[in-house]
Amino acid sequence: MEQARQRIRYALVGTGNRGTTMWGRELLAGWSEFVELVGICDLNLMRAERARTMIGSTAPLYADFDAMLAELNPSLVIVCTPDDTHDDLIVRALESGADVISEKPMTTTPEKIARIREAEARTGRRVDVSFNYRFSPTSARIKELIEEGAIGEVTSVDFHWYLDNQHGADYFRRWHAFTKHSGSLFVHKATHHFDLLNWYLDSDPVEVKGFGQLLHYGPNGPFRGERCRTCPHTGECDYYFDLSSDKFLDTLYEEPSSVDGYVRDACVFREDIDIPDTMTASILYRSGVQVSYSLNTYMPIEGHHIAFNGHRGRIELRQYERQPWSVPPADEIVVIKSFGGGTEHIWVPHEPGGHYGGDNRMRDMIFKPGSNDRLRQRAGSRAGAMSVLCGLAALESSRAGGAVAITPLSPEIAR
Numbered sequence: 001m002e003q004a005r006q007r008i009r010y011a012l013v014g015t016g017n018r019g020t021t022m023w024g025r026e027l028l029a030g031w032s033e034f035v036e037l038v039g040i041c042d043l044n045l046m047r048a049e050r051a052r053t054m055i056g057s058t059a060p061l062y063a064d065f066d067a068m069l070a071e072l073n074p075s076l077v078i079v080c081t082p083d084d085t086h087d088d089l090i091v092r093a094l095e096s097g098a099d100v101i102s103e104k105p106m107t108t109t110p111e112k113i114a115r116i117r118e119a120e121a122r123t124g125r126r127v128d129v130s131f132n133y134r135f136s137p138t139s140a141r142i143k144e145l146i147e148e149g150a151i152g153e154v155t156s157v158d159f160h161w162y163l164d165n166q167h168g169a170d171y172f173r174r175w176h177a178f179t180k181h182s183g184s185l186f187v188h189k190a191t192h193h194f195d196l197l198n199w200y201l202d203s204d205p206v207e208v209k210g211f212g213q214l215l216h217y218g219p220n221g222p223f224r225g226e227r228c229r230t231c232p233h234t235g236e237c238d239y240y241f242d243l244s245s246d247k248f249l250d251t252l253y254e255e256p257s258s259v260d261g262y263v264r265d266a267c268v269f270r271e272d273i274d275i276p277d278t279m280t281a282s283i284l285y286r287s288g289v290q291v292s293y294s295l296n297t298y299m300p301i302e303g304h305h306i307a308f309n310g311h312r313g314r315i316e317l318r319q320y321e322r323q324p325w326s327v328p329p330a331d332e333i334v335v336i337k338s339f340g341g342g343t344e345h346i347w348v349p350h351e352p353g354g355h356y357g358g359d360n361r362m363r364d365m366i367f368k369p370g371s372n373d374r375l376r377q378r379a380g381s382r383a384g385a386m387s388v389l390c391g392l393a394a395l396e397s398s399r400a401g402g403a404v405a406i407t408p409l410s411p412e413i414a415r
């Protein structure tokens with residue numbers, strides 16, 4: 001008789017949107033054959049309690065992370081708290097004997113990277129970083145094309161990411177709007193993009209010249225309040241957000257904000273916002289590849305355009321995630337071969353779930369035994385570190401001027 005497989009006993013820390021959905025409700029709905037949620041931790045127990053109901057779990061709640069680890073001894077901890085708190089929770093989880101899945105970005109400073117890497121080496125446990133964009137169907141197809149040599153050796157990349165007035169603005173409503181919590185969007189958001197580049201190109205970035213300015217949100221607004229719910233400008237503000245119209249977010253954040261003051265609809269025009277909203281970077285890779293990158297946070301479209309230029313052709317993708325016209329339920333990758341080699345149009349269908357199926361593919365890869373990682377999509381702490389270092393170099397360059405070399409930021413990792 002086949003022996004019953006032991007399920008992974010996991011604990012969740014951080015019960016905001018990401019913890020509650022991706023690593024709570026959805027994980028249990030699709031992968032409960034492989035995992036069992038044994039404990040839930042959040043400093044805000046009212047939010048944790050609501051999250052537990054939304055997840056459909058009966059796991060015990062904790063505000064004290066160490067008590068949860070000591071009492072439950074989980075074999076996996078999934079970290080879904082704000083970015084600057086990841087390192088502390090990751091290290092404590094590793095020291096308790098658990099493996100860790102950290103939400104991206106893995107962390108926000110070189111010192112925190114070093115702490116995580118040291119603890120991982122010392123404990124012999126494993127840190128996975130949740131780079132779900134590697135798993136989106138178009139990313140996987142592009143990686144295959146590059147590895148097959150469809151355009152010969154890649155020499156440069158044009159990569160432009162657009163966040164729309166809804167998603168982009170959301171980062172200016174919360175803790176992400178402050179460098180000390182998010183490392184700026186060069187780290188918080190671009191960690192996905194720099195990781196994609198590192199993975200696609202199979203090389204490390206070595207030098208970055210960045211520009212970043214706050215041109216739209218923060219002090220640029222024509223008026224401001226504390227938060228949308230109490231603002232006198234709701235009728236005239238393009239960014240008015242009625243939290244009560246979103247039942248899920250309202251339940252998870254509004255009443256629980258009475259516990260910790262964490263409001264979900266703070267004003268995007270607050271004068272103390274200190275991160276750029278308009279960013280570009282030129283990146284040089286060790287392999288010699290040059291990258292031209294940009295990130296804009298107030299566009300009428302959401303999505304990205306990427307092109308790989310090689311000695312024997314070019315690969316293009318324009319992926320829309322939200323736009324004021326309709327697009328087919330598939331994305332078109334165009335492979336244009338040089339020297340009359342022809343053009344191939346490859347349609348990649350969207351799959352169900354977040355990131356056009358990337359979230360589901362990543363959970364399959366991590367939790368289904370025997371998954372074949374032929375494209376090396378599963379990301380560990382080194383990948384987590386390299387994309388953060390690239391973002392920190394871009395940020396430093398944008399603030400201090402001049403190009404910034406990556407190796408001196410973290411010589412142990414970026415050799």
Ligand SMILES: NC(=O)c1ccc[n+]([C@@H]2O[C@H](COP(=O)([O-])OP(=O)(O)OC[C@H]3O[C@@H](n4cnc5c(N)ncnc54)[C@H](O)[C@@H]3O)[C@@H](O)[C@H]2O)c1
Pocket residue numbers: 013014015016017018019041042043044047065079080081082083085103104105130131132188
């Ligand atoms: N991979 C992706 O596509 C993706 C998408 C969204 C968010 N994320 C990441 O997920 C993480 C969480 O994002 P979110 O939007 O859910 O954040 P959030 O702010 O909505 O929720 C974070 C929760 O963590 C709790 N918390 C804060 N510090 C804590 C601590 N020390 N111990 C225990 N609980 C603590 C807060 O009370 C809050 O409930 C972030 O790192 C974010 O970058 C990743």
